[in-house]
Amino acid sequence: MGRTRFAGLDKGKQRVRASVWDALTFDLRHPETIDDENLATQRVAMFDLAPALIGATHMLWGLACIFMHPEVMVLPLSVSPLLPLALALGLDLLAFLALRLRDRLNLPPRVMARLLCGYIGVGGALWMAYGAALGATPHDNSLAIGLAFGAGLGAATIISIASPPVTIVNALVALFGTLLIAPTTELLAGVAFLAAINVAYSIASAQTVIANSMERLKLDAQARKALHFVDEFENSGRGWFWETNSLGTLSYVSQQLADDFKLTPQELLGRQFTDLLSVDSGSADSLRGDRTLGFHLSARFPFSEVIVRAASDEDVHWSLSGNPVFDERGRFLGFRGIGTDLTEQRRSEQEISRLARFDSLTGLPNRALMRQTLDEALRNATNRRKGCSLFLIDLDRFKNVNDTLGHPIGDALLRQVGERLKSVMGNHGQIGRLGGDEFKAVLPGTVETGLLESLARTLIEQVSRPYSIEGHRVTIGASVGIAIGDPGRSCADSLIRNADLALYAAKAAGRGKHCFYEASMHSEAADRQLLENDLRQALDRGEMWVAFQPIVRVASEEISGFEALVRWNHPTRGAVSPDKFISVAEECGMIGKIGEYVLRTAVAEAARWPDNVRIAVNLSPIQFNDPNIVDTVAAVLAEYDLIPSRLELEITEGVFLADSDMTDSTFARLKSLGVRLALDDFGTGYSSLGYLKKAPFDKIKIDQSFVRGAASTTRRNGAIIRAIVTLAESLGMDTTAEGVETHDDLYLIRELGVSQVQGYIFGKPLPAAETKELANSTRVEADGFQCIREPRHRLMRRAIASIGGQPCEIRLRNISAMGALVECSQAVTPGTTMTIDIVGVGPVVGLVRWAHAGKFGVQFDEQFDLGRLAPKQKRSNETTMLQPWYVTKAS
CATH class of the missing domain: 3.20.20.450 (EAL domain)
Structure with a gap:
């Protein structure tokens, strides 16, 4: 209310009075604020039954006068008091209907206040005309006129006292009527005095009512705003409110709290607040939270962010804060506080923790968790004097799948690969994904090369089986690098580096293979890197x-x-x-x-x-x-x-x-x-x-x-x-x-x-x-050897053969897959079949094709593997690899 001037107490205390001008003009002027308009609407509503009261008064006293003087019923209409009575009753009816239909007729409060002033003025004038008409009859009507005058003025005064403008109009009507009917000085002075008293009272009352109503509207607005904030806070899902009485029973709960128990707020009211808490919390944190909350509730101490578990069928956790409430005399009224549902937050934290340790695509452990697994496996290996092995697995031709079929197909392929790797590895070790098409397997305590090689071959075989993905038939391969860590001697970084070098060697060997780490791979990897650098510039x-x-x-x-x-x-x-x-x-x-x-x-x-x-x-x-x-x-x-x-x-x-x-x-x-x-x-x-x-x-x-x-x-x-x-x-x-x-x-x-x-x-x-x-030539001549001479082992090898039923030492030279040249001191007949036991190799069976001067040629019955003549060496892909020092020692 822009021009409202309040006369009240000091700042911070309730204002109790409005200005006289506000009291006189508030009902008639255009409202300046929404609060003014709301208050004006409320004040007009006070007059809803005023026309009915005045109308009943008019009818009652009109009928009484007619009963006292029935002769007025036969008087001509022009001089009959019934005409002003009928007009007054009609006006009362119109005023009643206008108040009832003001919203439908879209009549503002100020218009209704002005109409009420006119209604009181016109109605009073008609009622005074009714009294004057009674006085004009040939009989003594002074009593009837006095009763009518008093009744009309009294009723109007009752309904107009709440509004100074209406009271002023009513006072003027009373003075005018008195002057018209009984113009004596004493009566005029008395009516004027009463009118002044009524106007003063109305103004004083309006000052108080307007001021108090404005304060109440402000408080209501603040209350609505507070409720709006409460609703917004509760509906946002960030928290909810609760309140208990001095006995600890719930006197207010939010809808969100009731939803956790699948009940309505009304069904929770009257229950003990502690009944909502679980007494068998699964975690130590929740158990400590329950005890902490119980202590604060019993000691009536404030508490903040105490984590408790709800007594519901689901795993629901709350964070509760509350303060004790006391009245002005210090009596404890209960607790009032706020709660927050931590369930989703905890689930999110658990999911974040899982994503930090597991690959989101395959569900396998990720690089960080696999590194942790490898570190723990090596520590355990040191304590137990038992080794640890590491597989690095790289998918062959996976990039081709991504480039041709798209990344969604590639992602689906990786998921299937992960399942196959888990199936192959079983209980032997932990398989994880490092990223892209790279996987890692940690095998604690497994160092037997035969088992490792078997696992690697099975792994490559399973991964290389065709896949069916969204109607596409996809075939890839895998290469595996294997490194074995000695207990107490290997660290994670060196083991990963060695497995990576072995993987590099496996891929260089033609892919789809596995290789064990060898010390020579360091120089080979360095040389390959130099070759790659030179290759990038070779064309230029x-x-x-x-x-x-x-x-x-x-x-x-x-x-x-x-x-x-x-x-x-x-x-x-x-x-x-x-x-x-x-x-x-x-x-x-x-x-x-x-x-x-x-x-x-x-x-x-x-x-x-x-x-x-x-x-x-x-x-x-x-x-x-x-x-x-x-x-x-x-x-x-x-x-x-x-x-x-x-x-x-x-x-x-x-x-x-x-x-x-x-x-x-x-x-x-x-x-x-x-x-x-x-x-x-x-x-x-x-x-x-x-x-x-x-x-x-x-x-x-x-x-x-x-x-x-x-x-x-x-x-x-x-x-x-x-x-x-x-x-x-x-x-x-x-x-x-x-x-x-x-x-x-x-x-x-x-x-x-x-x-x-x-x-x-x-x-x-x-x-x-x-x-x-x-x-441009017409013909090309073939130029080359007639046949391919078999590769030959030129070093001499000693052997024992049975010649003439007697063992005899012989020497083999130029050994090929099909035969050999034999030096022998005894004569041998061509066509003879003999068994030759080569020292350090084993027996072979052959046929003597020719013999001359202490030599003869033998043709083997079966193709001979020249590799049997080579000295035994440690090879990366053989199951006969030497065991680590600690395995040999342990055995």
Whole structure:
């Protein structure tokens, strides 16, 4: 109330009076604040029954006057007192209806107050007219007039006393009526005095009522605001309120507290507050909290953030704070406080703790927990004098799955891998995930190399089994590095480093393998790192070049094409074998850049050859799965104007390990360019016939491991080659035999129906300058040995043989897998079968083929393993590895 002036007590005490001006004008003026409007509405509501009271007064005394003087009923209407009486009653009815319907009629409080002033004035005038009409009748009506006048003025005074403006109007009506009906000085003075008293009383009363009402409205507003804050606080879920009486029973509870017990707040009221607490808390913290709370409640001491457990079916924990409440005389009234539900917070803390120690994707222990496990295993190993082993596991070709099928498929694959690793490891050790596609296994107390090797092989076998994920058939592999820690001598860092070096060696050995740590691996790892650093700069330095090896048609011995092979001339290492640097290029991400260089160089060179000579270029699985590979091939063909059918892309089975729609799409797009596709190294991988059914290959390349020495009668290579040729012919594909070096093998290849030959017998890989002349030649002559001479062990070995029924010492030289040269002092007859016991190796059975001058040649009945002649050495992947010193000592 902007202009309201309160006359009250000192600051901080209740204000009790408003100004006179406010009392006189409050009901009639426009409200300035919402509180003014609310108070004005309340004051108008006091008059809701005023018209009824006045109307009843008018009717009662009107009927009484008529009863006393019935003759007024026959008077003419113009002079009859019934007319003002009827008008007054009608006005009373209109005023009553206006008050009842003010909200529907949208009448503001100030308008209603002004209408009430008019109603009192007009109603009083009509009532005075009624009295004047009675006085005009021919009978003595002084008593009736006095009663009517007094009744009307009294009723109006009763209902108008609450509002000074209405009281003033009523006083004016009384003075005017007195002057009209009985204008004596004494009566006028008396009425004026009473009117002044009424007005003064009304003003004083209004001052107090308005001031107190405004204070009450402010308090109500603050109370509503406080309740609003309470509701917001409780509804936010951050806490709730509770209150007890002096006996400890609940007198107020929040809805959230009742929800914990699946009850309503009313059902909890009257219960002891301690009944809500569990007396058999599961944790020591909760038990101490219950005791602490009980002490404070009994001692009537304030308490803050006491953790207790709720007596509910669920695991609910609260944090309670409370203060004792006393009245002004110091009497204890109870406790009032606030509570917070810690259940979700504790669950979140537990989840955060779990996530800090476990991998969120697989649920396996993470790097931090695995390090803790390894530290504890090594400490235990020191105390118990029992070793500890560590596996580092890396998934092969996992990145290819992520790149081709997407990370959701990769995540699902990791979860399945984790389950398989847990199944294999069982109770032998703890398996965990380090991140990405790396896993770790700690095996406390397990140091037997035989068991470790068996676990590693089983682990690799299980991980390498195909996976079915959302309709995709996914195949990956695993490499394992193993390190064994000696009790009291190994630390976690050194063991991890050793296992990492072993893993590196396993991957370098061709993946899908396991290796035990050896001291020599440190230098090998350092050398490999140097090789990787040099490889990153090899292209820019011009150290790489492309060689071309001829591919010849078997039937006509004409040049069919060339295969482009990358070579690296290192400035200090010399020629680095592709078998050594290609795997490094794939790991360090250089294979794409090197592959594009080979493709561009090969196509540029092939453009200078005759149109009937093709060029074959290898695509690694990483290159094939590059989304831009088709665009790259198309751009290179267009740049050098090479007919697409002259380009043959050789692809290994590795591209099918993540069998997906993207793989099929890449095949289809490459074929749409018009290039030829060849399946390289067929027979060395999974050799799934499904690959040949799905992929549009034009050629199968038979791996050299089946071709070299195929003419030997002791091998089954010929049968395998025959089966591959028959399969290819049935599918309308060409075949190329790789690694042909001897005439015997070439003859067999020709007899088996192989389409093309590639090998040293027709030429080694040549520089580009020497290739053009060969490409223009009509025929290539085969040049090589007739057959492959078996490898021979040239050191002499002593042996014992039975000759003529007598044991005889002999010496073996030039030992091969098929036979040996024997020096013997006794004569031996060709065709004799004998058993020869080689010292330190064991017996072999052979047939004497020739004998001359103290020597004879023996042919073994079965192929002899030359490895049996080598001295026994410690090998990383053999179960015969030496046991650690402490195992030997313990046994």
